[in-house]
Amino acid sequence: MRILFAGSPGIAVPALEALARLCLDDRHFTLAGVLTNPDAPRGRASKAVPTDVGDAAAALVEPFAACSLPAPVILKPEKLDATAREAVAALQPDILVSFAYGRIFGPKFLALFPLGGINIHPSLLPKYRGATPIPAAILGRDTETGLSIQRLAAEMDAGDILAQERLPLTGRETTASLSETAAVLGAKLLIPVLQGLALDSLTGRRQNREEASFCGLIRKEDGLIDWSASAADIDAKIRAYTPWPLCWTFHRGEQLYILEAGDLAQASPLANPSDSPEMSPPGGSSALPGAVLGIDRESGILVQTGDGVLAVSRLQYRAKKALAWRDFLNGARDFMHGQLGFGEDNKRD
Template sequence: MRLIFLGTPDFAIPALRAIHASGHTIVAVITQPDKEGKRLVMTPPAVKVEAERLGLPVYQFASLRKEGVELVRSLSPDVMVTAAFGQILSQELLDIPTHGVFNVHGSLLPKYRGSSPIQTALLQGEKQTGVTIMRTAYAVDSGDIILKKELPILPEDTSGTLFDKIASLGAEGIVEALDLLEKGKITYTPQDHSQATFCKMITKEDAEIFSNTQAEKACLMVRAYSPWPIAYLTAGGERLKVYQAEAAAKQGEQGTFFAQNGELFVNLQSGALHLISVQAENKKRMSGSDYLRGHQAILEKRIG
């Protein structure tokens, strides 16, 4: 089969590699434009780098729906595959491939449609997540389901570890779906739209832990916002990033810090947060106990 692959970040690379290794013919890889990085150096998307390594033709569009329709049409794809492409496809684009567009989505649809399914599953305290391979419809993540693959969420999982696991699971799933299509054995199951839930785009501001945050919720935030944007507290006008934490018993007024056995804690609503690994502004990451030894004044501060 002739297919076009659309993806941008690291999440899409396992799927690209798996499709390439499976023998399906990738006639083009489409990704986002290079972006200005550190020191004003233009940085290519991860998918572009990998596609060039694999010897595949690469095209970049700031808006595929405005600039790339004729290219896609000229390539006569049997199917297109999207994995974290980062652009909404027009109905005109969706209609070009003979068999439509297959998408790798990082949740068990219809749960968590939208741009942050992995982080949101962690924030909601889910014990299980997974990947859905679906045939894309114009409404966001509403298309018919081809297959699902489930994955347990472990207590130590963060968004970073789940991204890697789900990306690998998605690679297996998309090859399985393409093989089913080629053999004429594929089925499409409509989603139960009444069960749909949605998730929003994550911002840095979402990651702030306040004094009225539930302690257990704060623990979920620390895991969900790792490796980006990193959960944080604001005390005395200074930001303290929290890389690892656990819930503990409250000892004092909400919003205040306390020390116990050389370890640093902050009192929240319905409990406290043991700050195991932290990073002050413009400083290196360190254990909460090391931070406490050099910053005893934190015990006189409070968070909002």
């Protein structure tokens, strides 16, 4: 079975590495090529660097050479056009394995694979079809999510399910941490699926279209915090948008990233508010959403929301260092009892 692997971000790297180990151990499988997005500029120098999958694919040259096997061909087309299809066809692949490649495969492209294609998707399909299933599960405050391997179909994420495993959620996951878990699980499930397909012993399960839900792309501006939302929802948003696009607000006209926080009502054990007069919460429910109330010695800076109090533990002014809340307050003496968000308080000097 000749395999073309398609992927770009770090979440796909463990699956690629597991696939490489399979091909090194079992000569019935061949990693013919790796398809990933083109190198892109990063950092202050704007130097073009490979995707995480591109880096991992390049690292396979040595172990494959040690086994007297040709390393997989790395393809980085700008578009999946006729030129890209010609390059893929030259590899004579039997099957496409995709995990977070980031582009849609058209019918002409899928026709290059006699055995079709499979896709690793980090949700319990048919729930959260689309590009952002991990943030969607966190934003929805779900108690569980999972990972599915499905056949690629004309309709996005609608193919028959070949394998699926559930993941319980604690309610403290970020997209970064949950992506790491999903990456490991995807690698674990992929190998038996490929072995089953090679033996023609695997039967897919059709998805129920009526149970399908969808998640769209996330934009940078989506990270703006609406302080009239509940503390629980803002906490979920902060976790869902870590590491990108991050959640942000304004303090005295300056952009402020809220990097870590939690709903004070969910803190365990409940911390004790400071007894210092200048740092204690003013009390009462008349404070406007976004008002900085004081501190909680265990949980951090307390901010009023539309429903409940958010305890902020790590934050960062734009273009400055990320700081734990105590260190942040040492350099922001005017922060206590101020107002976050848009409004007149953020226009004053």
